[in-house]
Amino acid sequence: MSRAPNAARRSESSRRAILTATAELCSEDGYGRLTIEAIATRAGVSKKTIYRWWPSKGAVVLELLDEAASVAVDPPDTGDLATDLRALLTEVIGLLTPPHNSPAIGLIAEALHDPDLARDLRERLIQPRIATFKERLRRAQETGQLPPDADLDVALDLLYGPLYHRMALHLGMPDSSHLDSLIAHVLRALTPPPSAGVPEQRRESQTGVS
Amino acid sequence: MSRAPNAARRSESSRRAILTATAELCSEDGYGRLTIEAIATRAGVSKKTIYRWWPSKGAVVLELLDEAASVAVDPPDTGDLATDLRALLTEVIGLLTPPHNSPAIGLIAEALHDPDLARDLRERLIQPRIATFKERLRRAQETGQLPPDADLDVALDLLYGPLYHRMALHLGMPDSSHLDSLIAHVLRALTPPPSAGVPEQRRESQTGVS
Amino acid sequence: MSRAPNAARRSESSRRAILTATAELCSEDGYGRLTIEAIATRAGVSKKTIYRWWPSKGAVVLELLDEAASVAVDPPDTGDLATDLRALLTEVIGLLTPPHNSPAIGLIAEALHDPDLARDLRERLIQPRIATFKERLRRAQETGQLPPDADLDVALDLLYGPLYHRMALHLGMPDSSHLDSLIAHVLRALTPPPSAGVPEQRRESQTGVS
Amino acid sequence: MSRAPNAARRSESSRRAILTATAELCSEDGYGRLTIEAIATRAGVSKKTIYRWWPSKGAVVLELLDEAASVAVDPPDTGDLATDLRALLTEVIGLLTPPHNSPAIGLIAEALHDPDLARDLRERLIQPRIATFKERLRRAQETGQLPPDADLDVALDLLYGPLYHRMALHLGMPDSSHLDSLIAHVLRALTPPPSAGVPEQRRESQTGVS
DNA sequence: ACGTAACCGAGACGGTACGTCTGGTCTTCAA
DNA sequence: TTGAAGACCAGACGTACCGTCTCGGTTACGT
Numbered sequence: 052m053s054r055a056p057n058a059a060r061r062s063e064s065s066r067r068a069i070l071t072a073t074a075e076l077c078s079e080d081g082y083g084r085l086t087i088e089a090i091a092t093r094a095g096v097s098k099k100t101i102y103r104w105w106p107s108k109g110a111v112v113l114e115l116l117d118e119a120a121s122v123a124v125d126p127p128d129t130g131d132l133a134t135d136l137r138a139l140l141t142e143v144i145g146l147l148t149p150p151h152n153s154p155a156i157g158l159i160a161e162a163l164h165d166p167d168l169a170r171d172l173r174e175r176l177i178q179p180r181i182a183t184f185k186e187r188l189r190r191a192q193e194t195g196q197l198p199p200d201a202d203l204d205v206a207l208d209l210l211y212g213p214l215y216h217r218m219a220l221h222l223g224m225p226d227s228s229h230l231d232s233l234i235a236h237v238l239r240a241l242t243p244p245p246s247a248g249v250p251e252q253r254r255e256s257q258t259g260v261s
Numbered sequence: 262m263s264r265a266p267n268a269a270r271r272s273e274s275s276r277r278a279i280l281t282a283t284a285e286l287c288s289e290d291g292y293g294r295l296t297i298e299a300i301a302t303r304a305g306v307s308k309k310t311i312y313r314w315w316p317s318k319g320a321v322v323l324e325l326l327d328e329a330a331s332v333a334v335d336p337p338d339t340g341d342l343a344t345d346l347r348a349l350l351t352e353v354i355g356l357l358t359p360p361h362n363s364p365a366i367g368l369i370a371e372a373l374h375d376p377d378l379a380r381d382l383r384e385r386l387i388q389p390r391i392a393t394f395k396e397r398l399r400r401a402q403e404t405g406q407l408p409p410d411a412d413l414d415v416a417l418d419l420l421y422g423p424l425y426h427r428m429a430l431h432l433g434m435p436d437s438s439h440l441d442s443l444i445a446h447v448l449r450a451l452t453p454p455p456s457a458g459v460p461e462q463r464r465e466s467q468t469g470v471s
Numbered sequence: 472m473s474r475a476p477n478a479a480r481r482s483e484s485s486r487r488a489i490l491t492a493t494a495e496l497c498s499e500d501g502y503g504r505l506t507i508e509a510i511a512t513r514a515g516v517s518k519k520t521i522y523r524w525w526p527s528k529g530a531v532v533l534e535l536l537d538e539a540a541s542v543a544v545d546p547p548d549t550g551d552l553a554t555d556l557r558a559l560l561t562e563v564i565g566l567l568t569p570p571h572n573s574p575a576i577g578l579i580a581e582a583l584h585d586p587d588l589a590r591d592l593r594e595r596l597i598q599p600r601i602a603t604f605k606e607r608l609r610r611a612q613e614t615g616q617l618p619p620d621a622d623l624d625v626a627l628d629l630l631y632g633p634l635y636h637r638m639a640l641h642l643g644m645p646d647s648s649h650l651d652s653l654i655a656h657v658l659r660a661l662t663p664p665p666s667a668g669v670p671e672q673r674r675e676s677q678t679g680v681s
Numbered sequence: 682m683s684r685a686p687n688a689a690r691r692s693e694s695s696r697r698a699i700l701t702a703t704a705e706l707c708s709e710d711g712y713g714r715l716t717i718e719a720i721a722t723r724a725g726v727s728k729k730t731i732y733r734w735w736p737s738k739g740a741v742v743l744e745l746l747d748e749a750a751s752v753a754v755d756p757p758d759t760g761d762l763a764t765d766l767r768a769l770l771t772e773v774i775g776l777l778t779p780p781h782n783s784p785a786i787g788l789i790a791e792a793l794h795d796p797d798l799a800r801d802l803r804e805r806l807i808q809p810r811i812a813t814f815k816e817r818l819r820r821a822q823e824t825g826q827l828p829p830d831a832d833l834d835v836a837l838d839l840l841y842g843p844l845y846h847r848m849a850l851h852l853g854m855p856d857s858s859h860l861d862s863l864i865a866h867v868l869r870a871l872t873p874p875p876s877a878g879v880p881e882q883r884r885e886s887q888t889g890v891s
Numbered sequence: 892a893c894g895t896a897a898c899c900g901a902g903a904c905g906g907t908a909c910g911t912c913t914g915g916t917c918t919t920c921a922a
Numbered sequence: 923t924t925g926a927a928g929a930c931c932a933g934a935c936g937t938a939c940c941g942t943c944t945c946g947g948t949t950a951c952g953t
Contacts, residue, residue, distance in 0.1 A: 060903060060945070083374040088934055097905045102936070152374065159429050160373040163366050164293040169431040177430050205446050208435075212422025219369050219425045220387050221379040225418075236415050240450035272925080296913065307926045312915065480898060480950075503794035508939060517900050522941065572794065579849050580793040583786050584713040589851040597850050625866050628855075632842025639789050639845045640807050641799040645838075656835050660870035690919060690929060718908060727931045732910065896951080904943070910935105917930070922923105 056103050068094035069101060070115050077112065082157025085112070109161040109168040112154050116146075117175050126187035132196045133234050135187055140210060140230060143180075147218045156218060181207060201241040209237045271314065278304040279311060280328065283321050292322065292367025319371040319378040322364050327385050336397035342406045343444050345397055350420060350440060353390075357428045366428065391417060411451040419447045476523050488514040489521060490538065493531050502532065502577025529581040529588040532574050536566075537595050546607035552616045553654050555607055560630060560650060563600075567638045576638065601627060621661040629657045686733050698724040699731060700748065703741050711782025712742065739791040739798040742784050747805050756817035762826045763864050765817055770840060770860060773810075777848045786848065811837060831871040839867045 072093035076085055087108055091098045105111045127135045146155040162169035188206055191197040213233055217224055225233060282303035286295055297318050301308045315321045337345045356365040372379035398416055401407040423443055427434055435443060492513035496505050507528050511518045525531045547555045566575040582589035608626055611617040633653055637644055645653060702723035706715055717738055721728045735741045757765045776785040792799035818836055821827040843863055847854055855863060 057902070060901090062904070065904075081374070086934060087936085091905095095905080097903095097907095098936080099906090099938090100904065103903080156373050160370040162431065163370040163429070164291070166431070173430055173432075202442060202446070204439075205442055208423035208426060208443060209419050209446065209450075212424070212426040213418035214422070215426040215429045216418060216422040216424075219373070219429060220383055221372065221376070222383075229414075232412060232415055233418060236412070236419065236450040239452075240419075240446040242449075275925085297915085298913065301926095305926080307928080308915080309917085309927090310925065313925090477897070480896095482899070482949095485899075501794065506939060507941085511901095515900080517902080518941080519901090519943085520899065523898080576793050580790040582851065583790040583849070584711070584782065586851070593850055593852075622862060622866070624859075625862055628843035628846060628863060629839050629866065629870075632844070632846040633838035634842070635846040635849045636838060636842035636844075639793070639849060640803055641792065641796070642803075649834075652832060652835055653838060656832070656839065656870040660839075660866040662869075687928070690927090692918085692930070695930075716908065717910085721931095725931080727929095727933085728910080729912085729932090730930065733929080892953100894951105894953090897949090899946105899948075901945085902943100903945100904941105906940080906942105907938105908940100909938075912933100912935070914932085914934105915930105916932105917928100919927085919929095921926090 061104065062100075065094070065096050065100055066104070069096055069111065070118065072096075073108075073111050073115050077115075077152075077154045077157075081152025082112065082154050082160075083152060085157070107161075107165065107168060109158055109165060110171060112158050113168070113171055113175060116154060116158065120176065126183045126190075128187065128190065132187070132191045133231075133238065136210060136234050137230060139180075139184055139187070140214065140234075143211065143214055144224045144230075147214055148224045159218075184210075197238075197241055198243050200243075206237060206241055209240065210234070272310075275304070275306050275310055276314070279306055279321065280325050282306075283318075283325050287322065287325075287364045287367075292364050292370075295322070295367070317371075317375065317378060319368055319375060320381060322368050323378070323381055323385060326364060326368065336393045336400075338397065338400065342397075342401045343441075343448065346420060346444050347440060349390075349394055349397070350424065350444075353421065353424055354434045354440075357424055358434045369428075394420075407448075407451055408453050410453075416447060416451055419450060420444070481524065482520075485514070485516050485520055486524070489516055489531065490535050492516075493528075493535055497532065497535075497572075497574050497577075501572025502574050502580075503572060505532070505577070527581075527585065527588060529578055529585060530591065532578050533588070533591055533595060536574060536578065540596065546603045546610075548607065548610065552607070552611045553651075553658065556630060556654050557650060559600075559604055559607070560634065560654075563631065563634055564644045564650075567634055568644045579638075604630075617658075617661055618663050620663070626657060626661055629660060630654070691734065692730075695724070695726050695730055696734070699726055699741065700745050702726075703738075703745050704749075707742065707745075707782075707784050707787075712784050712787025713782055715742070715787075737791075737795065737798060739788055739795060740801065742788050743798070743801055743805060746784060746788065750806065756813045756820075758817065758820065762817070762821045763861075763868065766840060766864050767860060769810075769814055769817070770844065770864075773841065773844055774854045774860075777844055778854045789848075814840075827868075827871055828873050830873075836867060836871055839870060840864070 069090060072090050073085070076089055076093060085108055087098055087101055090096075090108070090111065091101055101111065105114070127138045129135055147153065149156060158168075158172060162172045184207060185203050188197060188201070188203050192199050192201060210233070213225065216222070279300060282300050283295070286299055286303060295318055297308055297311055300306075300318070300321065301311055311321065315324070337348045339345055356363065359366060368378075368382060372382045394417060395413050398407060398411070398413050402409050402411060420443070423435065426432070489510060492510050493505070496509055496513060505528055507518055507521055510516075510528070510531065511521055521531065525534070547558045549555055567573065569576060578588075578592060582592045604627060605623050608617060608621070608623050612619050612621060630653070633645065636642070699720060702720050703715070706719055706723060715738055717728060717731055720726075720738070720741065721731055731741065735744070757768045759765055776783065779786060788798075788802060792802045814837060815833050818827060818831070818833050822829050822831060840863070843855065846852070
């Protein structure tokens, strides 16, 4: 019969101390070494206070990333699709490229056997970015940079997929030219079978990249 | 100054018991609940014996998968590229689709913060499959199903990437039609910009898929 | 510099609720399981309110016993000393014989490492009873049932001592015949060394018992 | 399904370290401040190791006292009963008179709400001393210092009772003259109603005390 | 009569210690 | 002289209460 704590009376200073301590410890020792005990000690906070507001250390880190992300709800829009996709992918590459032991990677690892955390991760971090991504593609359809019937879900898979693939298998994130090549391939895949002048349009947008 | 154990005197029956126990426990409780202690108890083996031959529980599971995989070194070759890619991807989908709590997923999760395990995983399980995959693409180039300058690394990223993407974010494995669509898109991406009869060839291979 | 609360404004209903809840919890789970938190919850009272008026859970229980005790200030006096001593001892036996987990015993246990509580316990529960006990013996001296120079402190020790001895070591409270025997021995101890007809006097008083 | 640990393989050095640490902490901070955690830390031992062999901190302290006691199985026997009783009682007074925060008192307090510990305490510490005490009285009966039908259980109650009474109520241990007086009274109580030369014998023993 | 002091409920907070768990190492003993 | 059995150190886990502390709301006194 554990009743929910009263969020109104929550101590913001404790919350801040916890997130700060988590960030520090995470960058010092890596997500793997991160411990609720250590967070509590570093933050000068009772373990109970952490457990009161978060179900697991993963949830704390998720909130940390959530804050840090400060999601740009509006997608970048320079007018050139490839450039904007590059920007979006580069942000994710940043999250998945550990200087040491990335919190994002740790979070994904933990979510792999914690369905609750997985759901939170998806809802709070991933879905907003997916929406942003699709919004940009939708604009591209409006401007004719992409055909109106292009499958945006496939685009999502093809563009983000490689990053997770490489993360999961420790294959190294794509460098700048890999990235350009990937984007070019995917844009080509999304264009309709060659019939008329559509390809020219695509080529124009690619030209804009260089 | 820990001396290496003498592999020649290793007890094969212990090894078998350990792997069997690991398999059982893994399918009963899932990788997450798996414990060296539990393996030792179930296998009737000392913990020391496990630590003597494997550095971590991940390594045990890796060996388990390695055996079970008995990789078909030769790629499938029905003559139709899309069909064969489908077969290759479907195998991976099987590994990444947990009936319960897949050992493969657990292994990937653990490898995310264990570089040694990651290396072993890559060398023993992943690279052989990548080689097989590329071998099939190379044959496709020889038969003209793919252009000779197609970037096989990009193909790898685009085809396997989506699976890991979906695994990592719990988005659900692609179903049959998703898969067809992905393969079709990727094959289109790999063909050169429309100039000659190549597109026809591609369309043929797509027809073969349906 | 915590100022003393104003007793005049104290809420009697809270006090009652706290004592009632304490009594219930004590009889349900025993003194050992009793916690301030549980009392507060059961009584529908803030923990602060308890701490405002009592220094410890022991103090609450002490007040509970104090109320329940409703000390008979006047000692029993049937005219027969042994009978009256029996009555006095029987009351204490009742307190120290747990049907379950006696609050009195719990209180004594806690007082063993809480000097403040020990003092309160002595002053509020014990001393009045000792005074009553001695008052009865004094009357016995006046009526000649005890010699005028009988050592009343020794009598106290000899009569109550066995009860605490048995409580402390879980030896079981004396039954009816033990009790008679104890009283008889102690009365004999208090009589002066045999010189004249004194023994007869004692025997008379014993006869009065039947 | 917790299997019992194998006592044969128990580490004597750990056991010693634990008991030593317990003794130190007990005399430094008192029984009340004693903590399993602190014992483990001080002893350089895992908490698990303590819990493996003892059910509670009380049990550890009990074993400590048990060792320290190294009970003299043979009762003192100077030939004078009162003198020997004095010696026996003085030993107990020593245990129950805290220089600070006596382990024995803490143990008794804990046993008051821990029946298992109470049983152990009785069997390992108390009963042997009771047996020793009664053995001395039995010899006194043989030498005629006590009547053959003296009730030894009553003697036990009357002699040890006062000590526990005073301990429980923080009344202060009896000083030397109190003690003499108590013993004298009890010996008188154990002698039969005056009829023959017995009193002389008693008086002799009393003389021996002074 | 009305401001204000202080009690009240509620419960979040920093802490301490609990007893359990798992990981990896070290010791013992039987074959 | 190996290897099964398992005790050991280490320390994080999540829980239970502790006693302190705000926070509004509500008496009830004192001016």
